[in-house]
Amino acid sequence: MKTSLKPAYVLSVIIAVVHILPFYLLVTTSLKPLTDLSSKWRLPTAIAWDNFSNAWKMAALERAFVNNIIITALSLVLIVLLGACAAYPLSRYQTRLNKFMYTMFISALIVPPLTILVPLYQFFQDVNGMNTYWGVTLLYVTFNLSQAIFLYTGFIGSIPRELDEAAMIDGMGRFRLFFQMILPLLKPVTATVLILSGVGVWNDYQFSLFFLQQLDMRTITVSLATFFGPYSNNVGWVAAGSLTAALPITILYLLLQRWFMTGLTSGAVKG
Known part of the structure; x- marks a missing residue:
């Protein structure tokens, strides 16, 4: 053995x-x-040790951290709420329309964001969404929602339907049933969604580079990229800034890791 x-x-x-x-x-x-x-x-x-202070000052990481926190927090709240609310009827009501919608959501996972970057850029210019929190937040929600719906749908499918029936017999409506009974049971898969989507949003470079071009709207990844250029290559500062930037998302993972694998495996079994 x-x-x-x-x-x-x-x-x-x-x-x-x-x-x-x-x-x-x-x-x-x-x-x-x-x-x-x-x-x-x-x-x-x-x-x-001055690599950390230089990276913080020269890359204006204080403002970049604020931008990252605001964008990531807004994105995660919307991803969790919209993902869970959309997944509940898709899991509970297996109609042709719901099956079709679920297939469309899952199909969106294979679409590389960069393939539609040009029309997205033009659209955001037309609606004045450039260099705004709400604009880039909608982008992150759009491209992370399919994954959240996939995980939530599978997890909700593992919750017995008898729970819904018993609650409705006691007089609960669908909305009250979802928010008071179902949503509290989604902690494991919500931890998985928060980690997977949070890491992607926090570390994103491509959308931040194109849609947040003003200096005061830069995120951490774009700010650190300024250390690389034709006449400079401050690798030590970039490493120090990257290590500092990794701390918040690492803390998030450590806080949610006990539910992470449970939500990931449960969300991938059914749906």
């Missing part, structure tokens, strides 16, 4: 090392001064 587990342990160690190596390189690079030209694999001989 012990012998059969050894390959699994070896594989687990290899996978762990593969995931830890990029983090190790990020940490060592963020702590090296710009004058340190040694191998990226070597530990820094002198720790340059």
